[in-house]
Amino acid sequence: MRDLMVADQHQGRRSRPRGGFFWSRTPVRRAGTFWNASLLPLAAFLAIAIPARWLFPSDPASQELVGRLAPPVMFGGDWVHPLGTDGLGRDILARIASGAGLSLSVGLLAAVASAAIGITVGMLAGSLGGIVDVVATLIGELGLAIPTVAAGIVLTATLGQSLPNLLGILIFTGWISFARIIRLQCRQLVRSEFVQASYAIGADWPWVTVKHLLPNIRAIAIVLLCQQIAAVMLWEASLTYLGLGLPIERISLGGMIKDGQVQIYVAWWVSLFPGIAIALAVVGFNLAADRFQTAFDAAIR
Amino acid sequence: MLRSAIRRLILLVITIVSTSTVVFVLIHLGGDPIDGFLSPGSSPEVREEVRERVGLDRPLIEQYGSFVLGGLSGDFGESWRDRQPALIAVMERLPVTLGLAGMAIVISVVFGTIAGIVSAWLEPGAIRTGVRVLAMLGQAIPAFWLGTMGIFLFAVKLGWLPASGADGWRSVLLPALTLAAYPGSVLARVVQASMIDVSVRPFVATARGKGLPELTVWTRHIWPNAALPALGFVGVQAGFLVGGTIVVESVFAYPGMGRLALQAATERDLPVLHAFVIVTVLQVTAINIVIDLVSGRIDPRQGSNARLGAANA
Numbered sequence A: 001m002r003d004l005m006v007a008d009q010h011q012g013r014r015s016r017p018r019g020g021f022f023w024s025r026t027p028v029r030r031a032g033t034f035w036n037a038s039l040l041p042l043a044a045f046l047a048i049a050i051p052a053r054w055l056f057p058s059d060p061a062s063q064e065l066v067g068r069l070a071p072p073v074m075f076g077g078d079w080v081h082p083l084g085t086d087g088l089g090r091d092i093l094a095r096i097a098s099g100a101g102l103s104l105s106v107g108l109l110a111a112v113a114s115a116a117i118g119i120t121v122g123m124l125a126g127s128l129g130g131i132v133d134v135v136a137t138l139i140g141e142l143g144l145a146i147p148t149v150a151a152g153i154v155l156t157a158t159l160g161q162s163l164p165n166l167l168g169i170l171i172f173t174g175w176i177s178f179a180r181i182i183r184l185q186c187r188q189l190v191r192s193e194f195v196q197a198s199y200a201i202g203a204d205w206p207w208v209t210v211k212h213l214l215p216n217i218r219a220i221a222i223v224l225l226c227q228q229i230a231a232v233m234l235w236e237a238s239l240t241y242l243g244l245g246l247p248i249e250r251i252s253l254g255g256m257i258k259d260g261q262v263q264i265y266v267a268w269w270v271s272l273f274p275g276i277a278i279a280l281a282v283v284g285f286n287l288a289a290d291r292f293q294t295a296f297d298a299a300i301r
Numbered sequence B: 001m002l003r004s005a006i007r008r009l010i011l012l013v014i015t016i017v018s019t020s021t022v023v024f025v026l027i028h029l030g031g032d033p034i035d036g037f038l039s040p041g042s043s044p045e046v047r048e049e050v051r052e053r054v055g056l057d058r059p060l061i062e063q064y065g066s067f068v069l070g071g072l073s074g075d076f077g078e079s080w081r082d083r084q085p086a087l088i089a090v091m092e093r094l095p096v097t098l099g100l101a102g103m104a105i106v107i108s109v110v111f112g113t114i115a116g117i118v119s120a121w122l123e124p125g126a127i128r129t130g131v132r133v134l135a136m137l138g139q140a141i142p143a144f145w146l147g148t149m150g151i152f153l154f155a156v157k158l159g160w161l162p163a164s165g166a167d168g169w170r171s172v173l174l175p176a177l178t179l180a181a182y183p184g185s186v187l188a189r190v191v192q193a194s195m196i197d198v199s200v201r202p203f204v205a206t207a208r209g210k211g212l213p214e215l216t217v218w219t220r221h222i223w224p225n226a227a228l229p230a231l232g233f234v235g236v237q238a239g240f241l242v243g244g245t246i247v248v249e250s251v252f253a254y255p256g257m258g259r260l261a262l263q264a265a266t267e268r269d270l271p272v273l274h275a276f277v278i279v280t281v282l283q284v285t286a287i288n289i290v291i292d293l294v295s296g297r298i299d300p301r302q303g304s305n306a307r308l309g310a311a312n313a
Helices: A002-014 A037-049 A092-128 A130-145 A148-159 A163-191 A193-200 A205-241 A253-262 A269-300 B002-029 B044-053 B060-073 B086-121 B126-140 B143-157 B169-199 B202-209 B214-236 B238-251 B257-267 B270-298 B303-309
Strands: none
Touching (some): A037 A092, A037 A269, A092 A130, A092 A163, A092 A253, A092 A269, A130 A163, A148 B002, A148 B270, A205 B143, A253 B143, A269 B126, A269 B143, B002 B060, B002 B270, B060 B270, B086 B169, B086 B257, B086 B270, B143 B169, B169 B238, B238 B257, B257 B270
16 A cells, blocks of 8 residues: 555656756646746846836946946956946946836837727627728728838838837737737627527627626737737837837837947947847747636636 | 739728828828928028929828829829939839848748748657747847847858848848748747647548548648648738838848838938838738738638638737
8 A cells, every 4th residue: 555655656756747848848737827937038027127226226327438348247347237338338237127127118008008999999890790890800901001110110200209109109000910809709709609698688789798708808818918018029129229219318128239239349248138138028928928828728628 | 812802902092092191191290391301400492492392382182182192103202302203212222122021031931831840740849849949039039139149140250241231142141031030930830830730630630540641641631721820820920021121121231122211211201201101011912912812722712711710910
């Protein structure tokens, strides 16, 4: 009996998945645990972006012309500027922290606004059908024909470069993916048996929308929101790099890479680290989206 | 096929008219259109002369009419800066941009599809995971940063490739690879997921059960069914590819359309800007038409079904 139990325990230990999240060989899904290692990149980025002011006391805007282009710690630099300094002697780590915070706020703001618009339009189009659906689909297709960068170029050339204009561009091109997917989802739901039954016993449109449609698109909306935050942060950086996004006086990751590109021949670290920060954020939010998707799939089963 | 072509054409006209309208409204919302073009200290006589030359002295409604009609007919007026027709200015740069985009498409389709197929065909393991990780990174790394690092590595450190400009095939290599990273990664991910998804469907088991060789099962049964959602996905990404070209051109000082547009934006050369936006819309539409045609070829049913299925944009 005791031997058996030991064998059992032994077996139990061996059958556990080996390795970490990227290289786990066995596709084991433990339903119920949401937190796992795939959320680490996001946590790392948030740890840089949120406590910026308290964690890195050096002023991201203070210039130190004697300490220009100081290399990072492992490459001959010192711990005063762990990631080195840029062409004006500003601390890169402090600037990344500050820029990441701004990037994150822009990403959250634009993605949430896109979600609000897109989900509203998608639900109206998907559940009402008819002319509303036709018009909404048409507007969506029109929007998809204009690339984000082209919209950015036109808006910057006419109304100028500012934070509200940047948000405008990101929302203008961002709501469409929400609307398309939510519309499809609602169309399927409206045709499904339980919604039809609800209508049959006398429910009206607002009741069905609030009681049946909303709860059923919540999961996909959260997944989409995470993906959208990642996409928006990538676009914000790209637009800022092109001189179409955040104004030059704001500290931003895209702007830092742009500054660093001029110095690429002498100082690679100026543009290397901000890029890693952006990639960390995008990977983080995309993995979080995957994580939500898996969790919701598991919950349905 | 004809119906979808007509639909696309009507949609194109509506797109051009509404895009022109939005651009027109934005131009006039931003104050006097010639303010940004002229230097602030220019005399009233000069302002009047320019205003007359570019037709801003006409009534607003007349300006709007010719603006929209210009968008439809390709007559955008003369570039304010060098006085050649704006469309010509854009078209001169178009081949350079198309060459770059075309090369990037080829690279991303070849590598993305192969990586997706091979990793789906192999059992779960190191290669599949590796492709997944690479694709995830490829989607997360900003193109302009990747390009900058490429310049550092291949031009500054190794000296293999030129850092900027466009002369010879060596100078197109780095920009094209940079541009291909994102769509290639997306494609690898979508193809992989789609192939794995299809490979467990009952009809695949049937195909195996009736004794077909494994290669035939994959090429004739799994691949065509998996390719359709992937294609639909590429269609949604068309705008991204066109936009990404502008970013990459800017990184490598590549003399394409995007650079022209950025320059026109700083100088507020509005006819060139208008021409650029419309040509961009045409590019996106052209890519979508090609995808419609190809998916119509692959799928004996209507291609549009598959496009609706590609939900995850």
